[in-house]
Amino acid sequence: MKLVAYLATVDRDVCAGCRICSKVCPTLAITIVEKKPVVDAARCVACGNCEQRCESRAITLEKLPAPHVITVAVDDLPREQVDALCIRAGFHPSQIVCFCSNTRAEEVAAAIIKGAHSPEEITLRTGLRSGCSVECIEPALRLLQAYGITPTPPKGGWQWYGLTPTLKEIPEAVKAKYSNHGFCFEEDLKILESVVASERR
């Protein structure tokens, strides 16, 4: 869930036309028209990526007169369907997967079940990746994969590149090779599995 209270706004006179803003926008809210960016206000989640990477400092975040909340209801879906998707992806449904928006795995799962079939659509509906936009790409991709979707990265963009390994996938030989370095692979795997198996909410 995210309260969107700001909107990215471009000063076209200052903009040098580098297009970086469109490559880092997690919702593809920015398109390039006549070499300059145009922000689709309906898709902007105020993450600030464009503002922070703009080489000419042509983008600012302006306060919205009427902030709005983006969120996906979970309770109107069969509980077992949401839970099963989270668990297949290796998450407890109540586990927080985005620390900026406080989004939990179940909300992302619900968004996917309701038709958000790319990281961009998940962000637009839940607010995941609308804060730092750094730490939560893999949960989005893991939940999509668990639903049977392999999304394609936005063409020409830098939004995301792909799935990365999880603890379960670390080869036994690697675990053995580094067994005395303090990585605690097996013990951590037990912790992650105990979280997923928890019946608490």
Added chain:
Amino acid sequence: MRKVMIPAPARQSQYGVAPQLVTKRVAEFPEMTSLMLSDLFADTPPLIYPSEKGISAIRDATRKALERVDMTMIKPHQSVNICASHHGFTVAGGQPYTEMLKILHDVILERTGCKDIRLRAGVGLRFRETEEYIKRFELDTYFGPKKATGVAPIDEGIPIQTEIGTLYGLKAIYDADWIVHAHNSDVREVHFHRQVDRAVKPFGMSYARIETRSTYHQNLGPRGANFTARCIFASDFVQSKFAFASFLDMSPAGVVGVDADNDLFALNDRITLKGCQYYGKIMTLLGEIDECIAVLDFPCPVPYVFAAGVVYANFVGANTDLFDIESNALPAYTWYSEAFYGKNGPLINGMTPVNPAIRICVHNYAWGGYPSAFFAEHTPTIVVGSEQAESMNRDSQNVEYMKHALIAQSTDAAMHFAYKTAKTDKVIIFDGAVGGLNLSKSLAQLLVARAPAVSRKVDEVLLPKWLRQRGIDPVAALGLAAV
């Protein structure tokens, strides 16, 4: 009792309120005093900075450390990226790190004839932070036009094949023939890295793309996460470009020296050992505090403000031994711990609560730019000034922070409220004072009384355990007879 030390000054940044809005520092209150680390622990190592030699001590130490480094792989027609991280600019005012970077530039030029030397400075979650430092410390002028740039985890990436699969680095970090890893040994986020592969961490963090950083914080577990950096660094791709590393050797009191090596893992063993030695005692001592008001008063995001060289996020977990990686799997604060709080509390048994000694937190001056709602949610927090509250609301990473915090109109009002509510006169101030910490006289008395026993416990019990857990042999790492 000593006079208070001068706190780090407020600083202009897009991540915090304007310095003129920081009208009073908590160290100014008459009941405050200060303690030097050397007052607490007689074995605090001697510093080269701050010292009477000033910044020239860093210059000399860097040149001396580089004498034992092989640079013959770098040819005059090639290019070199000196890779830096934001964190270095926050220690001891930032000048020592800046000086080390400048000397690295100069020595590479002198010894190899290579002229295409760039600075690539990575960040945490504040994508313009190192751009601010590059300008402030005039590194753009020093390195030349377009040679010094900040890089962010959302910038263009490149895949890196590792022994656990594909991870992603930042293209700009690796776009030279050679890379030089310029960092420091301040333990800082020990709640995350647990002093495991500390020297290697930037390869999985400030030099890495979002996919890699998400792997660290979401995929590999609270301790397994630290393998992310090692497997990237050990990859054929990174090894083909790595020339050497140069580190500011830090203690909680300041800069102890400069260490440089072509073998990053050898350097890693040395700083792992010294980090446990130097920081273990003060962290253990801060864990002895029974009750206090914690004051945030430094130009940094909430978890990174520091006192006696220890960041607030570590104090939040100081009720357990953060260096003990076997019996303390999930410290009070890590992103794995935060993730495992369900809607009605912890999802599993045995999770460590936030340090109950922190009765209340006074947020007198600290920045956004890091998701910090956890801290306000788990500890009563009072933020000074509506402008500062609004700056947190405006920050996309902290839209939830003020949901949990109160606002006071002034520092005086905040402290008055804190004293009345917390019912303690013990105050610890995270204001970046170098060499020690500012605190209340009552807390100073407690720390002085407890320090000798803590020192003995670390020397005789904890340090040997910490080193064993990390596979560090002190004799091999430092050539010591015994630790």
